[in-house]
Amino acid sequence: MLVEILYNEEILLHYYKMGLLWSLPSTIEAGQFLMFRVSDGIDPFLRRPFGIYRTISIERGSKKLGGVEILYKVVGKGTGLMAGLRQGHKVDVLGPLGVGFSGFDGDGKLIMVAGGVGIVPFYLLAEGLANKDSRVQLLFGGRCKDDLPGLLDFENLGTEIKISTDNGELGVRGAVTELLKKEVSDDSTVYACGPKGMLKEVARIARERGVPCFVSLDKIMACGMGACLGCAVKVNGRKSRYTAQNLSPYKMVCKDGPVFDAEEIVWKEL
Amino acid sequence: MLVEILYNEEILLHYYKMGLLWSLPSTIEAGQFLMFRVSDGIDPFLRRPFGIYRTISIERGSKKLGGVEILYKVVGKGTGLMAGLRQGHKVDVLGPLGVGFSGFDGDGKLIMVAGGVGIVPFYLLAEGLANKDSRVQLLFGGRCKDDLPGLLDFENLGTEIKISTDNGELGVRGAVTELLKKEVSDDSTVYACGPKGMLKEVARIARERGVPCFVSLDKIMACGMGACLGCAVKVNGRKSRYTAQNLSPYKMVCKDGPVFDAEEIVWKEL
Amino acid sequence: MHKVNNNISQPDLTVNVAGIKLKNPVMTASGTFGYGEEYEPYLDLNRLGGIIVKGISMEPREGNSPPRIVETAAGMLNSIGLQNVGVEVFVDQKLPFLRKYDTAVIVNFFGDSIEEYCEVANILGAVDGIAGLEMNISCPNKQEGWLEFGTRPDLTFKVTNAVRKKTDLPLIVKLSPNVTDISTIAKAAEDGGADGLSLINTITGMAVNIENRRPMLANIIGGLSGPAIKPVALRMVWQVAGKVSLPLIGVGGIMTAEDAIEFIIAGASAIQIGTANFLDPSVSIKVLSGVEDYLIKNRVKRIDSLIGSLET
Amino acid sequence: MHKVNNNISQPDLTVNVAGIKLKNPVMTASGTFGYGEEYEPYLDLNRLGGIIVKGISMEPREGNSPPRIVETAAGMLNSIGLQNVGVEVFVDQKLPFLRKYDTAVIVNFFGDSIEEYCEVANILGAVDGIAGLEMNISCPNKQEGWLEFGTRPDLTFKVTNAVRKKTDLPLIVKLSPNVTDISTIAKAAEDGGADGLSLINTITGMAVNIENRRPMLANIIGGLSGPAIKPVALRMVWQVAGKVSLPLIGVGGIMTAEDAIEFIIAGASAIQIGTANFLDPSVSIKVLSGVEDYLIKNRVKRIDSLIGSLET
Numbered sequence A, B: 001m002l003v004e005i006l007y008n009e010e011i012l013l014h015y016y017k018m019g020l021l022w023s024l025p026s027t028i029e030a031g032q033f034l035m036f037r038v039s040d041g042i043d044p045f046l047r048r049p050f051g052i053y054r055t056i057s058i059e060r061g062s063k064k065l066g067g068v069e070i071l072y073k074v075v076g077k078g079t080g081l082m083a084g085l086r087q088g089h090k091v092d093v094l095g096p097l098g099v100g101f102s103g104f105d106g107d108g109k110l111i112m113v114a115g116g117v118g119i120v121p122f123y124l125l126a127e128g129l130a131n132k133d134s135r136v137q138l139l140f141g142g143r144c145k146d147d148l149p150g151l152l153d154f155e156n157l158g159t160e161i162k163i164s165t166d167n168g169e170l171g172v173r174g175a176v177t178e179l180l181k182k183e184v185s186d187d188s189t190v191y192a193c194g195p196k197g198m199l200k201e202v203a204r205i206a207r208e209r210g211v212p213c214f215v216s217l218d219k220i221m222a223c224g225m226g227a228c229l230g231c232a233v234k235v236n237g238r239k240s241r242y243t244a245q246n247l248s249p250y251k252m253v254c255k256d257g258p259v260f261d262a263e264e265i266v267w268k269e270l
Numbered sequence C, D: 001m002h003k004v005n006n007n008i009s010q011p012d013l014t015v016n017v018a019g020i021k022l023k024n025p026v027m028t029a030s031g032t033f034g035y036g037e038e039y040e041p042y043l044d045l046n047r048l049g050g051i052i053v054k055g056i057s058m059e060p061r062e063g064n065s066p067p068r069i070v071e072t073a074a075g076m077l078n079s080i081g082l083q084n085v086g087v088e089v090f091v092d093q094k095l096p097f098l099r100k101y102d103t104a105v106i107v108n109f110f111g112d113s114i115e116e117y118c119e120v121a122n123i124l125g126a127v128d129g130i131a132g133l134e135m136n137i138s139c140p141n142k143q144e145g146w147l148e149f150g151t152r153p154d155l156t157f158k159v160t161n162a163v164r165k166k167t168d169l170p171l172i173v174k175l176s177p178n179v180t181d182i183s184t185i186a187k188a189a190e191d192g193g194a195d196g197l198s199l200i201n202t203i204t205g206m207a208v209n210i211e212n213r214r215p216m217l218a219n220i221i222g223g224l225s226g227p228a229i230k231p232v233a234l235r236m237v238w239q240v241a242g243k244v245s246l247p248l249i250g251v252g253g254i255m256t257a258e259d260a261i262e263f264i265i266a267g268a269s270a271i272q273i274g275t276a277n278f279l280d281p282s283v284s285i286k287v288l289s290g291v292e293d294y295l296i297k298n299r300v301k302r303i304d305s306l307i308g309s310l311e312t
């Protein structure tokens, strides 16, 4: 699907927000993603997955049009090219894809743990819960204060936020998982997105405390729709012999995820 | 060599002029070319050769800087990408490369025969001869009046120009080679650049009339400097056994050319 | 057969490949199009000449440990490890969806012994809604020290010949490109009783993570696919076209109609689109209409007359 | 040997390949760097670990009819057809230029019979300024129905063994990737007396012009090079590293320092840069400094310790 770039701005060093003129169904789940074709040609070759940060709406003439905002970090060739794209340019996107966060039923406290660009799936969620009377808390960790993209957006929503930075520039010094240890209580549900090491530790803490935990995983993807079987992640409790229910020891991050129940993941093989 | 794009403008449908901030030696020959890397990545893969249309000079602050102008036609992926490049962008070029036109010694009449974008090597030449008292004539053929890029530049130089178009929109209707048949005289030297069919016919006419003829050839190139032996063209009068003078039945368009004495080329194998 | 609409005659795109009549030569390649259902939202499956499903074995297979894919220049490496649901689940749960479409369903299958190949072929032969079988012989043979069947003419002959006796379905053998002499293998498949040949499967390759000095794929080695391998696939189609009289199906790096036409001119009766589906899920339909445009522009009335028309 | 400058220790880049001491592992590949002189304006040839010249035969060769090259996805096909000036002109006119540099000159050579290989090696062995020979065995053998030497272990052994007896120069055999089992060929070269192996040469491929339905190359088939083939080259280096004890030189699709390091980790003692020279004539120097940066960043003191360090 070809959609127009509405804006593409650097919000922090290496972090960008891109607006796309693209109306998505309102049923979109926090944690779903799109597959972005970064080049018209074949270099780089594969599409790149990006979470949907939020939906936006713009006016064009008398019309009100729907849009999508993504928030991305420049880490390599593909994101580097994305950063150079300009307003008005058309880009090829597929989505929304995958299964988002859904384990929190409104009871107790929802703790969202984000590491750096792992903040992305949480905006839609925080927005959806902002005017409900659920208890929602964002624990946001970064290397430094410039590694906390979108922070202002959450402040504007009125989300309760606790921050940690590796260098102590903002919030407490240390890992965001240290915050989690303090904040987690027996009625918590934990959602997490961020680097692998962080997710592992979050899952460990949640297991230790016996609270539900859901994580959004990052795997290299080719198709994004469960066809290539490339983005496999090993899951527990599945026999190596498939049954008629078609169980396999692997699930696909693109189709069965990217959000999984932390208990399901075989963490040592991730 | 990374050089800055000064401008990149469509001058006619599919035809562009690009200015590059690049000081070349003043010894540059008409017909020499540069190798342009159209993409920072590898798609398309090879560099593309373009003739040097003219040198320009620009002022930046108090400095006078040298530049080069190329004139190109969008025919495929590489030139399509070039058309999208903007002022200020840096591009990677190599050159000047090859051997240009040099057979005309000032005696008699120089006839330059150009087909479409084949006009490129002739501007430097016409410019260099403009204030001398050599007799110079440009025969310029195109499919239609919009297929005569740079025509105005030559008019400004005061070059004597005769035009032909396939559809008769401008000048005489028909092939530029028909013009040549009329204009060529015993004291002519013929220079030609354009499609293969045109060059063959030009060479045939020149041979028939017994006048010197030099042509600029177009071959797919990889290295542009005589190293890959990819742009070979079969030449006459060379034994298949090399001699100590290192003669080969092939010459390289990039290094021995792109301009060749028409008599040297084995036309039926071109 | 030729429909004529107001002077413009629609070219005849039908091809007959290995006894399977396809409404057009554009198919999707095994392992890159799931079981069809994954792509259903993105294109009208009815327009495809054929769908070749992910390789099926007797028993379900787990596949390899991740990471299983890595991007390369103009391509990718995969070591999926032939993960699949097994023939039983395929027939019960995947085939019914595909039967709804008027598109040839070709089932790609494999085994790690001749017996397993035969068993799967035998089961599939008794099932409705399958137009043909594509036998993947790029598979290690446990009886021969895990050497791939498709790398040796004798093993290729043996497995083809054995499977031939077990099924009346059109049998297409899919060749491995990782061989010195593709024609000899092709000939062995022909002698073994194949009705057609698909070529090529992926080329074996590798990538290294220089940060941790480990292979990018858990399996170390994977299969290279995408535009990177197109020249090799095309060369093999052309080489084999000159040596066997079987219909050929070209696959390897096809991204555009132009690519597809190159294969047809070189000798392929039909083509498959693999990795390109990942970049654009509806690419197969675009390739199809591009092929049609080419035929119209070049006044080719029947695609048949383009097959193997290379002038050398 | 280790120079220490103000706490920052420069890594030791020297490698010993096949008895040739190189000041660094970055060389330029045969056929892509002419005879060195073409690139002299673009880089300091003294900085290169080695220069491998265009393949030389006994007699001069015309090469194939044009067109000889065509662009492909992430690569190119060439069918230069081994055009070269012949050993006599090479020694008289090309070598003197190269002798001026303090860079190992390795002469790539070939023949269409074992006798021709031996003759060329014999002549080159008596000449000053040559650090070693690289024997291209991707060459058709007129005594064996124009089958390529490098596609059969027996022919590989024979030609290596025969040439071995004719020269005391370090002998590197350059393998063809167009084979089922690269290790067996590598072993044959080792048994024949090679001092080292270069891998890989180009992969055979093809392209078709769909406008005139003719091959893009007059020779129909050409050799694929460039980033497209890197995964295949890397895989072969790794496979061979496990099977022979000879030093390996990796070549195929190297464009960057990262690519070069992948090859070294996979088992290459040195690398060659081929097609990348066409995109950037000074790429070899950039690769070299990138390798140096990597070593410094990763605190690797000697590049030797990186060779074959892949953890599997």
Ligand SMILES: Cc1cc2nc3c(=O)[nH]c(=O)nc-3n(C[C@H](O)[C@H](O)[C@H](O)COP(=O)(O)OP(=O)(O)OC[C@H]3O[C@@H](n4cnc5c(N)ncnc54)[C@H](O)[C@@H]3O)c2cc1C
Residues within 6 Å of the ligand: A033, A044, A046, A047, A048, A049, A050, A051, A052, A070, A071, A072, A073, A074, A075, A076, A077, A078, A079, A080, A117, A120, A217, A218, A219, A220, A221, A222, A258, C071
């Ligand atoms: C479900 C999902 C959602 C994501 N959401 C976001 C987001 O909202 N914002 C954001 O900045 N990043 C997000 N990412 C990560 C993002 O996809 C990568 O950073 C991006 O693909 C890197 O591309 P590159 O070409 O710049 O980097 P490269 O130089 O190609 O690689 C850098 C790293 O990116 C990863 N990567 C490369 N290609 C792919 C691919 N095809 N699929 C997955 N990972 C790849 C590799 O692991 C590699 O280590 C998400 C990833 C997944 C799987």
Ligand SMILES: Cc1cc2nc3c(=O)[nH]c(=O)nc-3n(C[C@H](O)[C@H](O)[C@H](O)COP(=O)(O)OP(=O)(O)OC[C@H]3O[C@@H](n4cnc5c(N)ncnc54)[C@H](O)[C@@H]3O)c2cc1C
Residues within 6 Å of the ligand: B033, B044, B046, B047, B048, B049, B050, B051, B052, B070, B071, B072, B073, B074, B075, B076, B077, B078, B079, B080, B117, B120, B217, B218, B219, B220, B221, B222, B258, D071
């Ligand atoms: C010495 C020389 C000077 C030239 N000067 C000019 C000029 O001043 N202005 C101008 O518009 N064009 C010039 N050309 C032609 C120009 O190089 C091609 O039009 C351009 O390379 C096409 O690139 P593309 O990617 O747009 O087209 P593609 O789609 O890649 O190909 C279109 C055609 O361009 C040719 N081509 C593609 N790649 C190369 C290559 N690496 N080397 C040579 N030809 C190639 C092919 O023959 C092909 O048929 C010159 C060519 C040569 C050899």
Ligand SMILES: Cc1cc2nc3c(=O)[nH]c(=O)nc-3n(C[C@H](O)[C@H](O)[C@H](O)COP(=O)(O)O)c2cc1C
Residues within 6 Å of the ligand: A228, A229, A230, C029, C030, C031, C032, C054, C055, C056, C078, C080, C082, C108, C136, C174, C200, C201, C202, C224, C225, C226, C227, C229, C251, C252, C253, C254, C272, C273, C274, C275, C276
């Ligand atoms: C992710 C992936 C999975 C594949 N799985 C199979 C398979 O199960 N059976 C098979 O015969 N080929 C399989 N292939 C090979 C493709 O069908 C095709 O032959 C190959 O990818 C070359 O075509 P392409 O370049 O168009 O992708 C697979 C390829 C990919 C990329």
Ligand SMILES: Cc1cc2nc3c(=O)[nH]c(=O)nc-3n(C[C@H](O)[C@H](O)[C@H](O)COP(=O)(O)O)c2cc1C
Residues within 6 Å of the ligand: B228, B229, B230, D029, D030, D031, D032, D054, D055, D056, D078, D080, D082, D108, D136, D174, D200, D201, D202, D224, D225, D226, D227, D229, D251, D252, D253, D254, D272, D273, D274, D275, D276
């Ligand atoms: C134009 C060209 C000419 C070549 N000539 C030779 C040659 O004469 N001898 C040889 O052994 N290899 C030759 N090669 C192969 C290269 O040396 C190298 O093995 C191959 O191109 C793969 O490396 P690359 O991908 O870095 O180019 C040639 C390659 C190219 C592109």
Ligand code: FES
Residues within 6 Å of the ligand: A220, A221, A222, A223, A224, A225, A226, A227, A228, A229, A230, A231, A232, A252, A253, A254, A255
């Ligand atoms: S990316 Fe293809 S199955 Fe997930």
Ligand code: FES
Residues within 6 Å of the ligand: B220, B221, B222, B223, B224, B225, B226, B227, B228, B229, B230, B231, B232, B252, B253, B254, B255
């Ligand atoms: S382009 Fe390489 S020799 Fe001319």
